[in-house]
Amino acid sequence: MEPLASTRLLASLHPYERIVLASHVNPDPDALGSMLGIQKLIQAEYLSKEVILTFDGLIARAENQAMVRVLSIPLVPISSVELDHRTALVLVDTQPHTGRRASEATTPVAVLDHHETPGELTGVKFLDIRPGIGATSTLVYGYLTEQEIPIDPRLATALLYAIESEVAGYPREASAADDEALAWLYPRADKNLLAEIRSPRLPQSYFATFQHALSNAFLYGEVIVGYLGVVPQPDIVAELADFFIRFDRVNWALCAGLYEDELRISLRADQIGAHAGEVLRQAINGLGSAGGHDKRAGGCIRLQDVRPEAVDAVLRTLRCRFLDHLEVDEHRGHRLLQDSPRHPIP
Template sequence: MPPAQKSVDSVKKLKPGYLILGGGIIGFAVAKDLRKNEKEIIVFDVDKARVETLRQDGFNAFLGDISDPTLVNSIDFKNLICVAVLSSDDNANIKAVSNFKPVVSESVRIIARASDGLKKEELVAAGANYVFVPPKIVSNTVVEYLDMMETKHSGNRLASWLEDHRGIKLGIILHDNPDPDAISSGFALMEIAKKYGVSTEILYDGKIGHHENKAFINLLSIPMTKITGVDCYDRYDKLAMIDCSIPGVNNSVPAGKHLGIIIDHHSHGDIEPNAEFVDVRTNVGSSATILTKYLQQMDVTVSKELAAALLYGIRTDTNDFRRNTTSADFAAASFLHPLSDHDLLAQVETPSMSVETLDVLGDAIRNREVVGTCLLSNVGVIRNRDALPQAADYLLTMEGISTTVIFGIMDDNIYVSARNDDIRVHLGDVMRQAFGENAGGHPTAAGAKISLGVFSSAKDKHTLQKLVEESVVKRFLMAMGMESDDDDE
């Protein structure tokens, strides 16, 4: 029925290198760009006016319904490299892909346009090798541009802050029990500050527990100073806070303390971070990603130790790009990768588990209580709280479990570590709801620290443990909107 048949059949078979089905805005643009290749381009479109325009532009365009199954008969496939199915009609595109897939050889690529994710799946099922969704591509480009502008804007502001404070002494405060993301970010700020004659010291409180973290600091020889008391902050002209943003929350800085710089990627809840320079981006997976962007933009020389440190920071905070990862994290990692000292990284990552972590894992498995898809486990008194997240990670791999909550007692606190792979649950919010102020985190990973003070009435250790367990389990399940099964106890 379509007039294409006659007009095509009447001449000899077409021998395209590129066959474009659909000559609208996208098809036309693709044809124009491909022209530089000097391969034969053939375009089919159902619209007469469009075909005419293409012809006037010098293209080999034909009138034809791209979903017509007899269209394949008019093509000689000998030189064919690619079939690009680019019309705005999803159903016609699906038919065209199904018609061409069985007749072209394996080496011919079929690329197709879809209007949404659902149609994308149908096109893949029909045999397309690559499917793209135009709105998605446009939005990615816009967001990438906005991100770039934000980095540029923040970079300029940070540079002028440092310029204004030339020669001062800056204390860089990390969150308590700092992890590789916080440590490497502090290290990066130290290098950036050097460029402006600002001398720095990296400060932390708590412990550097995880044996990998200890190896990390030693191997990279990152200088770090333990905070000894509130008056130690007076040694500095200004303070910077990294990987946390509120004084007193996950750090030992007195609440209300005046800060010069805040750089963080965690959401801060209702309290607004307050400093002379603030850069809190919750749309990236690590603080190291933000600092990497600064290094790039401010043209700071990145040593192979610093590159390795930041790369390790990004990888640990995103759980090797599996958690809360955005394109910015990948971009930062790909910038750092060739600059990194890989021997050093290999030494840091020796995945031997410490005896203590193994013990905690054993306790967590033994003491587990499963309610629905939630697994909760009390591991009792611990000496190293880093064993908790490792156990929580490990148990999340258990069949039928989508949330894990592992808790233990150290010093005068209960530490809770939770993991989640149910996309409907924002674990950080649940934890905050259950345990208040000193709890929070990401949708898939969160933690809490609860003072044991409330249980001080317990007469002995066993009673204390029992009370803690009941309370943690009850509060967590309530926040999850689940009933705790009290009869079990």
């Protein structure tokens, strides 16, 4: 009989003293939940191995910060960790060649992910990539179940929130395995902690970004394009794309925001078969990196020049390529909202 995936993963890590878990830049709940679950898996098998959870970029979204805080997820910056010969790098919820920075030079020992593979992966001992699954945390939940490792309320909360936030869009991109995991985890999760993660307090800059986005959103047929200006944190670009795609007159939402010297881009489609990841990859081609799923994609363009006219030029190129690809006439654009009339307060 073929050994279980979880058993093969554990075997691949046997020769190493230290395991470093890493995910994509600006880790999301699925990345965090997956790392926490894999740490538990490794430590149940190998008591003496040190398992280090890392992050690259920022934990920016208020919900994600709350997840790290209320679940006390121990994270260190990937740049502070030495990846020597006795250390195994394990990638979760990401893959090599997807625009990570600090750990890209090291070939990982293991890769667990549910994104489509951008290219051929060589030299990786353990690979489990399942684009049919809604969340990497579902895969990790499966490993813990295979190895009959108990899942405490803290880990159940992490995995539950990871999966629910990852498959939250409509139409849902979730498999039967995701739903099975959610159903098993729900009674075991700490519902107070879960509520605290789901509804964190928000800073003033959050509302200011919405205001900027709403007044700079343009409609081109069934496409909405929103430029958010300089954003207080990069994750808000994805949040605004999720917000705009709910508009009942559009099928596509493209948002971009400037964070430090990077243009962060988020694309949403509302129909299955949209190939958003591929559409964004083509629009960004040569300018930066992009990746994603069928209905959701993200990308990043590093800019040499962040003066407004230079940023505008890059945005224009991006918008033209994107609208061209969708065969939408860019001269048909008009503002989402005209100057709104002032209503007297009664």
